[in-house]
Amino acid sequence: MDKRGYLLLDDVTIAYGKSVAVDRLTLELAEGELLSLLGPSGCGKSTTLRMIAGFVPPASGHVMLNGRDITRQPPHKRNIGVVFQSYALFPHLSALENVGYGLRMRNVAKSERRERAKAALETVGLGAFAERLPGNLSGGQQQRVALARALVIEPEVLLLDEPLSNLDANLRAEMRDEIRALQQRLGITTLFVTHDQQEALAMSDRIAVMKDGLVQELGAPLQLCDAPRSAFTAGFLGARTVIDGQVEAGTFRAKGAGRLRRGRSPGRRSPRRRRRRARSARLRMCRRRWTGSSITTASTSPRARCRSCWNGRGD
Numbered sequence: 191m192d193k194r195g196y197l198l199l200d201d202v203t204i205a206y207g208k209s210v211a212v213d214r215l216t217l218e219l220a221e222g223e224l225l226s227l228l229g230p231s232g233c234g235k236s237t238t239l240r241m242i243a244g245f246v247p248p249a250s251g252h253v254m255l256n257g258r259d260i261t262r263q264p265p266h267k268r269n270i271g272v273v274f275q276s277y278a279l280f281p282h283l284s285a286l287e288n289v290g291y292g293l294r295m296r297n298v299a300k301s302e303r304r305e306r307a308k309a310a311l312e313t314v315g316l317g318a319f320a321e322r323l324p325g326n327l328s329g330g331q332q333q334r335v336a337l338a339r340a341l342v343i344e345p346e347v348l349l350l351d352e353p354l355s356n357l358d359a360n361l362r363a364e365m366r367d368e369i370r371a372l373q374q375r376l377g378i379t380t381l382f383v384t385h386d387q388q389e390a391l392a393m394s395d396r397i398a399v400m401k402d403g404l405v406q407e408l409g410a411p412l413q414l415c416d417a418p419r420s421a422f423t424a425g426f427l428g429a430r431t432v433i434d435g436q437v438e439a440g441t442f443r444a445k446g447a448g449r450l451r452r453g454r455s456p457g458r459r460s461p462r463r464r465r466r467r468a469r470s471a472r473l474r475m476c477r478r479r480w481t482g483s484s485i486t487t488a489s490t491s492p493r494a495r496c497r498s499c500w501n502g503r504g505d
């Protein structure tokens with residue numbers, strides 16, 4: 191089988207009534223790859239993830255997993271682990287029972303269920319917390335229980351829907367690194383949904399940038415940062431300055447660059463503008479001079495003081 195097409199979304203459209211949330215999406219994940227769906231709220235990331243998990247049926251198109259067509263399979267028959275933003279843990283079940291729940295649904299015998307759930311909790315570093323209820327665990331620990339619950343079924347694909355957004359900034363960075371290390375250690379094919387570009391850049395093998403139900407651009411993090419093909423991608427990945435223009439014969443020419451250059455040339459500044467610049471330079475000097483001076487009063491603004499300098503009263 192083609193390693194690239196381990197998980198394949200083939201021309202998938204998803205609609206809620208008449209409203210199209212995902213429009214003819216084609217995307218493939220290689221085995222063992224972590225691909226992020228990155229985009230603003232409402233662009234169709236979670237809908238795509240829910241469709242892969244089997245919770246939302248596509249209006250058209252196919253989903254192939256490891257060579258099988260799973261488009262019409264119910265969620266519990268797909269071997270897919272999901273971690274939701276809210277963790278969705280059962281509050282009345284212990285961490286161990288929460289993790290073992292998916293195995294119970296798959297009719298795994300009790301003793302094996304216990305062993306596998308324990309091992310999954312060990313994997314995420316929570317072996318000592320097996321008997322705790324979710325309410326007695328921290329946010330990060332609950333997040334790990336949710337991760338263990340997704341991993342315990344030995345899924346062919348792991349789907350992570352904004353799993354870090356309920357954590358504080360420090361824990362988020364820590365969990366981000368932990369999840370990535372675990373994903374690489376287990377070699378599990380993972381689709382990660384996020385609107386946070388730093389998360390996507392830090393964790394992904396590739397990123398699909400989405401907007402309005404469409405993938406705008408797909409590539410490795412560095413490739414998207416260094417050579418984005420659209421202003422949207424550049425902006426979403428954190429570029430603060432986007433210069434409009436075009437490449438002609440290998441040279442980038444900014445739109446209106448000629449006018450900008452003329453405006454900046456000191457020789458072409460109008461006398462009024464030169465006077466204004468000189469005044470503001472003097473203002474800066476005066477501010478420095480008056481700082482800490484006994485003449486400075488609380489009610490006198492720096493500008494007013496400088497006016498008095500120019501009137502010959504202070505300078």
Ligand code: ADP
Nearest residue numbers: 206209211229230231232233234235236237238
């Ligand atoms: P994202 O995850 O990128 O924030 P979603 O996939 O949740 O976006 O939503 C994509 C679009 O589908 C949005 O316009 C949203 O309002 C709409 N949508 C999501 N869920 C439903 C639903 N259950 N019923 C109707 N529209 C929905």
